[in-house]
Amino acid sequence: MSLTRAGDVLLKDLRLGPRSPIFLWALALPLVFTFLISAVFGDLFAPPARLAVVDEGSSAITEALEDDAGIDVTVLTDTEEMRAAVQGHDYDAGLLLPAGVDEALQSGERVPLQFYVSGASLASTRLVLGVTTLAEVRQVAGQVPPVEVQVVTVGDEDWVPVEDRLLPLIVMYAVVIAGVFLPASSLVEEREKRTLDAVLITPVRMSEVLLGKAALGVVLAVLMGWVTLAINRAFAGQALGMTVFLLLGGIMMAELGLVLGCWAKDANTLFTAIKGGALLIIAPVLFTLFPGLPQGVARVFPTYYFLQPIYEMAVTGSGFGDHLVEVVVCLAICLALLPAVVAMGKRLERRSALAL
């Protein structure tokens, strides 16, 4: 087998690929899904509460506000600049602390503080910023509330937000569409247009065609998986480990795509087969989405072994070393699919020869 000729097949598919709707689908769908999920369930384009402070002295209130969790505090030097920025909704609110405010508060004086809110800020954000600022002012004034607040977490402490539980679904689409659909549809299209027969009368062998098509699927699967994880900010310091699983998942799916592409006699048969077998691919995602389902059952499905480690590394903070078993299983599945790819490739080659 010549790697150069396989590379030529890959380059040809790469050149012609962008005109295929499947190629564009593979590129666009993970991005569209990410956007929709973030927009519907998440806080896309909604930054945390932002407070601008002009501190004319060196108030302890500013320091305390900067330490508050969940609030972005920016210290500005000019009041007019702050007013303009708050009006333009660069900040949700602005606070002017005159010089000597701490001393005045500590001496029990009532200090008129100027608190500006942006007309475009949310009511809840104004409340959060106002209450938090007031607490810090009270603190500096030495007013200690006679109450202790005990935070009690109810429900599942390991609760994972829906948008995080949907991560395997988005990754699955990125890897499966590029990995399965691209090689499979490309093979079927070439058979339907009989360009495969033309290619096979050149020195290019079937194994090189299959390798070239699989390579395109794997490269795009890994690339789109990477992009999906990056825009979902899901790497959690495990980019390398996740890339390994994306690669293994991409290879597994590309092998499946080759088997289907060699087997299906036309596009209708291919898409019917994929639709029929989609549940086997999607099933692990359902178990992540619905934690109440018996989780052990998910292990029956091959895609579990690359989707679950990626999900766990992104959400639960596990490391690559915690998923060595899944690496071995993924490798075993890839190796087990190889004879099927070879057999289906030979079958297709025979059919092409007969057709000629």
Added chain:
Amino acid sequence: MSTSIVATIVRKDLRELRADRFFLLLTVLSVVFYPLIFWVLPSTVDETLRVGVVQRDVGPLLEGVEDTDGFAVTEFADEAALADALVSGQGDLVAGLVFPDDFLSAAASQQPSQVSLLVTAAVPPEVESALSTLVSELALVALGEPAPTELLADPVVLGEDRVGDQVALREQLRPLMAFFVLMTEMFALATLVAAEVQSRTVTAVLVTPATRTDFLAAKGLVGTGLAFLEASVVMALIGGFAVGAPILALALLLGAALVTGIGMVAGAFGRDFMTVLFISILMMVPLMVPAFAALFPGTTASWVQALPSYGFVQTVVEVSTQGAGWAEVAPDLLMLLGWTVVAFAAGVVVLGRRVATL
């Protein structure tokens, strides 16, 4: 320039575009997909913190806070019922407060008491912190300790107060969707032009009585017409013409002419589909920046305001979300017009020279 010749070339171009299944698919997808996304997204912005409370003896204290926009209280009989409501998501509660029976008397006599703040793991830290602070504030009020300053009662609101009338994400997405549609058509025109230049069908056209001017006019008409038509259909389907329709129609027309000029430049330089794709994306990226910037709160950076598509995006934003009229958007429309003239002229000159060299 002959109108009948231009019309003939336009018909030929439309036939070629219709025969291209790839662009047909992109066009149909744009018309179906963008409205679908628009209507799936939430139409309102929830700006209220809903809190469940057990022990309504603190009612008089909470009344002051309840009057504040963005805060709502629901009473529960006991802690278990409140916890159930939080876990099941009933009433969209973000947290619960369980006050002890003697909270008021204990606070008034400066005796320490304990209040439970029930939260789910989904509650963001700033909300948890704000509610803890709220409890402390209530205790200090019960103690008779006045706040050393009045922040919440008398804030200065800068700009139009949009509490209760916030712009939903889908409304913010309108300019982006309209511009994406224009971009799709720019790409279609660029590919059509590149194909004609590469296959030299343009030289065949020019040996007929058709002149270079006819050819360029036809390309401008096809590009502008298609982009305007498709963007108008999408805008209509997403309710974009409900306010200021004539202004928006003019903005779409200018935007269509702008992307057509850019499409002609991309097409003139493109050697094949891949180079057209590359050049188009190279040109699309900066043009899309203003549309994305409009999704984020705050003042747009000055370099973004200098981009050709800023006038278009700003006009759509101001008209559709703020109900702006001709006078308010005049500077943006003028800027858009200026860029459109520049882009269209550049397209005509570059493509004209390319055709002349064939």
